[in-house]
Amino acid sequence: MDAMLKITDLHASVGEKEILKGINLEIRPGEVHAIMGPNGSGKSTLSAVLAGKETFTVTSGEILFEGRDLLAMSPEERSWAGVFLGFQYPVEIPGVSNVNFIKAAVAEHRAQRGLPALSAAEFLKQMREKMAYVEMDSSFSSRGVNVGFSGGEKKRNEIFQMAMLDPKLAILDETDSGLDVDALRIVATGVNRMKRPDNAAIVITHYQRLLDYIIPDVIHVLYKGRIIMTAGKELALEIEKKGYDWIINDKA
Amino acid sequence: MTKPDFIYAPSLKKEFRCKVPLPDTRQLFVVNGTVQGGGAPLDIRIGEGERMERMLQIIDVRDSGRSNELSYCENFNFGKGALGRIVKCSHTFSLDSFRTKEKVTISLGEDSDVEFIVMQNEHNGAEHDTSYEIKLESGARLNMVFLSLHGGVVRNNVKVSLCGPHADCNLSGLYLTDGEQLMDYSVDLVHEVPECRSAQMFKGVLDDRGVAHFNGLIKVVPDAQKTEAFQANHNLLLSDSSRAYSKPQLEIYADDVKCSHGATVGRLNEDELFYMRTRGIPVREARLLQQMAFANEVLEKISSRELRERMASLTEKRLRGEFAHCRNCSRNCC
Numbered sequence: 001m002d003a004m005l006k007i008t009d010l011h012a013s014v015g016e017k018e019i020l021k022g023i024n025l026e027i028r029p030g031e032v033h034a035i036m037g038p039n040g041s042g043k044s045t046l047s048a049v050l051a052g053k054e055t056f057t058v059t060s061g062e063i064l065f066e067g068r069d070l071l072a073m074s075p076e077e078r079s080w081a082g083v084f085l086g087f088q089y090p091v092e093i094p095g096v097s098n099v100n101f102i103k104a105a106v107a108e109h110r111a112q113r114g115l116p117a118l119s120a121a122e123f124l125k126q127m128r129e130k131m132a133y134v135e136m137d138s139s140f141s142s143r144g145v146n147v148g149f150s151g152g153e154k155k156r157n158e159i160f161q162m163a164m165l166d167p168k169l170a171i172l173d174e175t176d177s178g179l180d181v182d183a184l185r186i187v188a189t190g191v192n193r194m195k196r197p198d199n200a201a202i203v204i205t206h207y208q209r210l211l212d213y214i215i216p217d218v219i220h221v222l223y224k225g226r227i228i229m230t231a232g233k234e235l236a237l238e239i240e241k242k243g244y245d246w247i248i249n250d251k252a
Numbered sequence: 253m254t255k256p257d258f259i260y261a262p263s264l265k266k267e268f269r270c271k272v273p274l275p276d277t278r279q280l281f282v283v284n285g286t287v288q289g290g291g292a293p294l295d296i297r298i299g300e301g302e303r304m305e306r307m308l309q310i311i312d313v314r315d316s317g318r319s320n321e322l323s324y325c326e327n328f329n330f331g332k333g334a335l336g337r338i339v340k341c342s343h344t345f346s347l348d349s350f351r352t353k354e355k356v357t358i359s360l361g362e363d364s365d366v367e368f369i370v371m372q373n374e375h376n377g378a379e380h381d382t383s384y385e386i387k388l389e390s391g392a393r394l395n396m397v398f399l400s401l402h403g404g405v406v407r408n409n410v411k412v413s414l415c416g417p418h419a420d421c422n423l424s425g426l427y428l429t430d431g432e433q434l435m436d437y438s439v440d441l442v443h444e445v446p447e448c449r450s451a452q453m454f455k456g457v458l459d460d461r462g463v464a465h466f467n468g469l470i471k472v473v474p475d476a477q478k479t480e481a482f483q484a485n486h487n488l489l490l491s492d493s494s495r496a497y498s499k500p501q502l503e504i505y506a507d508d509v510k511c512s513h514g515a516t517v518g519r520l521n522e523d524e525l526f527y528m529r530t531r532g533i534p535v536r537e538a539r540l541l542q543q544m545a546f547a548n549e550v551l552e553k554i555s556s557r558e559l560r561e562r563m564a565s566l567t568e569k570r571l572r573g574e575f576a577h578c579r580n581c582s583r584n585c586c
Contacts, residue, residue, distance in 0.1 A: 039559060051530050073505025079532035091527035104541065105531040112532070144545075 082168030188213030390416025429462025
């Protein structure tokens with residue numbers, strides 16, 4: 001099957017500093033890839049570059065998403081195409097309510113697909129249904145986006161937004177950071193419910209913990225801007241036991 | 253004297269009439285400083301214990317015909333225990349350049365409770381200078397909201413005197429500029445007696461070469477102990493060449509008071525913008541959502557839902573760069 005996402009020799013810098021030094025990655029529909037690696041290895045940079053953050057400059061390489069040049073697209077165009085980034089640190093937007101925020105996003109997605117706007121009743125029904133995915137209380141909808149949310153609530157809100165937008169490729173950047181076991185289970189259950197043969201996910205994580213809940217097909221180890229190892233899901237347990245040093249010493 | 257029952261304008265030119273009046277509101281038109289239907293200057297008196305069941309909308313219109321320079325007064329007097337709800341709009345209906353000087357006195361008797369909304373929507377050739385003299389007796393409560401949506405030069409000089417204990421004064425303002433517009437707010441609020449409270453929240457969104465000034469003085473006289481006074485002025489610059497000048501001042505001569513002030517000049521938050529864009533909200537809409545969120549802090553001070561929604565929709569149109577006219581009405585009231 002053709003790759004949904006194909007990253008070829010991707011180099012990216014912030015200012016003078018090169019962070020990604022030649023990433024190659026292919027993801028096919030139905031697959032879940034985990035990207036692990038020590039702090040500062042470039043995991044979050046990779047996710048930010050995929051979502052289109054302008055702080056990073058892509059100096060060479062190519063990213064194709066369903067055959068289209070992702071790097072030529074604005075962040076909103078990537079979203080319409082079906083790319084979703086779950087933030088490690090979801091942004092608080094005081095004064096913009098959760099419901100208005102997601103309503104604006106859903107309306108735009110539908111408009112881009114040439115679909116008519118949802119009726120208020122249909123929208124609310126979908127919203128209730130998707131909030132239930134992540135056990136989010138309905139009182140959250142009238143509150144400012146992520147304002148005053150706990151760490152776990154923010155991450156649940158990310159997964160809720162993902163459920164509403166139904167992306168083809170979800171990139172979850174350290175979704176497990178700052179979560180207790182219950183929140184982790186809720187978030188992972190939400191993600192698993194959305195899994196289908198025609199969508200894919202990249203799960204970026206530090207720890208093996210999340211991978212007990214979201215079972216990846218492939219694990220990549222990112223170190224100093226390069227993928228230095230790719231293996232099956234067993235690798236996570238080995239990393240949990242032995243750390244990264246043995247891989248780094250072996251490969252780098 | 254113009255009584256609020258007297259809201260009637262037989263001689264009013266048809267084109268001035270509002271096509272989509274707010275529900276439950278009486279309208280009074282003042283054309284080139286002349287009250288339509290009689291009586292000048294405008295002198296609204298709400299008697300002791302009288303409660304305005306319906307909102308009174310004063311629509312100040314500048315139109316060609318008379319000298320383009322004009323000065324006039326409007327007086328509002330609320331008796332003891334009165335309840336008042338006023339919305340005062342200023343519009344220019346012809347393209348002449350206008351210079352308007354206005355003096356507005358608002359006097360709140362003991363324990364009166366007044367909401368006073370000022371909406372200014374005039375064209376770029378209009379220069380409108382208003383000085384407000386506001387006085388609150390003991391226990392009086394004022395909620396005053398200024399919305400300067402559009403205008404060539406808009407100057408609002410607001411003098412407030414809290415002269416009876418337990419008076420409570422909330423002043424809020426939103427000013428929007430683009431092109432070469434200038435908006436100049438000057439607030440001079442004096443706590444003359446102990447145990448009063450005042451709060452100010454003024455916010456500006458400035459684009460192009462728009463300029464805004466905010467000079468806000470809070471003065472607490474030596475005897476005015478237990479005063480609570482707050483002031484905030486926040487400005488959002490949308491362009492490199494817009495300018496905001498903010499000068500908050502506190503003069504406190506009493507020692508047992510709670511006072512604070514804060515002023516900021518900033519830009520739209522880039523992290524918020526990126527976050528919204530990753531959800532598929534186009535950059536233009538995302539910026540608008542941010543601006544509306546910023547403006548809402550002022551808009552939400554308007555207690556009437558219909559009026560608040562009307563003003564929010566005008567603000568949104570204005571921020572989108574469209575003519576700010578009401579829904580179902582094609583006339584551009586500015």
